[in-house]
Amino acid sequence: MSRTIKTHSFWITVVIILISSSLSYAQVEISGLNEAEYIYKAAEDSLSHYFYNETFLRLNYNSIEVGISFIAELPKYDQFDTIADLHPNDIDYRWDDRYIQLNLNNLRLRAGSFTEFFGAGIIMRSYRDKTYDHDTRLTGLNAQVITGEWVLKGLYASLPDENSSNHKDVIGGLDFTRQLFGVGNIGLSLTSQQIRRFDNRYSTRLTAGSRIELITDYFDLYSEYAESKSYRSVSGESRGQAIYGLANAYINRFTVTGGYKKFTRFDNRLNDLPTLNSSEEPLSERMNPGEDEEGLMGQVRFNPDFTSEVGVTYSEAWNSNFSLRQSDLFVEGRKYYDSFTLGLEYAQLELIDEERQQWQKEITPAVLLDFNLLSLPTHIRTELGYHEKVRGESSRDYYNPLLQFDIFFNRLSLSFIAELELEEFSELSDAGSWLGIELTTDIISNTDLKIFIGEERGGKVCRSGVCYYTTPFKGLRINLTTRF
């Protein structure tokens, strides 16, 4: 008898869970998300077939929350993957997010994995971006005290070392924000990081910062200042500095914005520095953001009413010896009519790198149209990008036209995307091309299906009425997302 009970102990446990869940489901709240993705990559020397599934489950019981996720990569899709043979490390299944959280009136305590930020993310921002495979989530303890007047955050956690997943870096931090007599708030932040060195010793990085936010009906200002000190690192002791400010003035229907940034030796993988330009481009690919950059941004927006708006944004950035320079101009206008919406955009980005004798210019005018075609909502976007690149003695310029056509019927949306790269319009047959079709629908109320076939260049995409970021791709991609 006892052997029978032991043998079936698992199923007995399941029955107990079923019964107790049925009796207490009104108190236990269960929710979650399952994302499944199948990819067929059309490349001669790639693995071709990839499958990824992530299941996240959250249980809430009174003030306790428990979260856990399970990931299966069979194998993991890597946009740069060129291996033809299946490597053991590419097949992986693991428990990922695991945490328990206590939510009381003014207090939140969490043990396990978490994301967190201080201020505008300049001093500390831990986050995960699946699209770009960025993951700086922390594992440890996180506490927040939130009252009507102030907020206090504290953390002590670890994250995998950048160069070795078998080792960990450690971070501790405190962040305090307080209301400022009803006109804004002030904040103070302090972090201490222990970063593993190549010789298995640890360097220390201390960061301290302050910020102020002022808010009135006609004017608001956000400003943040931070200093860092690193010691016991391989390169010796160093100090860094970060200054960031953004101000807006609201004058009738006009909004005038000004911004300033300056970062000196302030690069760290646990911060997220503002680019302060409309294209979100860093100053240079050969230098980490925050190492040495300074910049200004100005913007004017005019909203005469809800049916129209115009905006101009211009920014410049440079490094300390002016060998790196960037300018970014973005102009947009939108007019909402009864039967259609018209949008016009112009973007111009220029980058100069004197040390590499490199100069780059991108001009992208675009026209956007929303209307009803045979009573079906339709969106058209046309762009004619022009790119010019000079590197040393060589130069190249080309056009990059894009046409996107979205149409919606009932619960289904279809998107056609055609993008070309050509040096002369007379040489259309020699043009590089990216052609793709995307179908999006909700199979049932809580399950979305997205199928993409073709090629895409990657970047920010607003398609079928939603926006997301994607990486360059060629092949077939099927995404199934279920919420419960």
Next chain:
Amino acid sequence: MRANLKIIAVLGIIVLISLLNSEPIQEFSLPDINNQSFSIANHLGEKMIVIDFWASWCAPCMRLLPELDKIDQTYEDVMVIAVSVDNPRSVNRAKSLIRSHKYSFVTLYDTNQEIMNRFQVTTVPHTFLINLDGEIVYEHTGYTRGDEEKLLDRIEQELTQKQVEPEVREQEIERIEE
């Protein structure tokens, strides 16, 4: 491996149970545009609530916001809450957009995207309608011209079911009588 499979099986059963149950909205608090804490728990049951997750870099989101503002101004029994999911580096731009347009609805800032994850939102805009019982009765991803009509139809349906006359109907009746 066997232990993992058993745990997966248990989790799968729990998921199946949850699919059979109607889940009320989970209460949450987020800072508003003035960085003051706003708790949805204080407003559940008082009015129907439209929650829209949006981002300043999302063009369809920008087209939806004026429609939500009209709903907020038209219906006394409906509260619109627009939750920005901009990250810390772009949240100030999101606040500036709201202030410059002078929208009347409540705007909250989910900078860490915690509430967005709790609502299982993966793309924006994503709109929910919560009834007076605190249940999600409408959900829609994306925005194209005319989508606001579906939301309005659902609001009218809920108002009719709860036999709560919307303020706009009273105003229309008064106007006709005049």
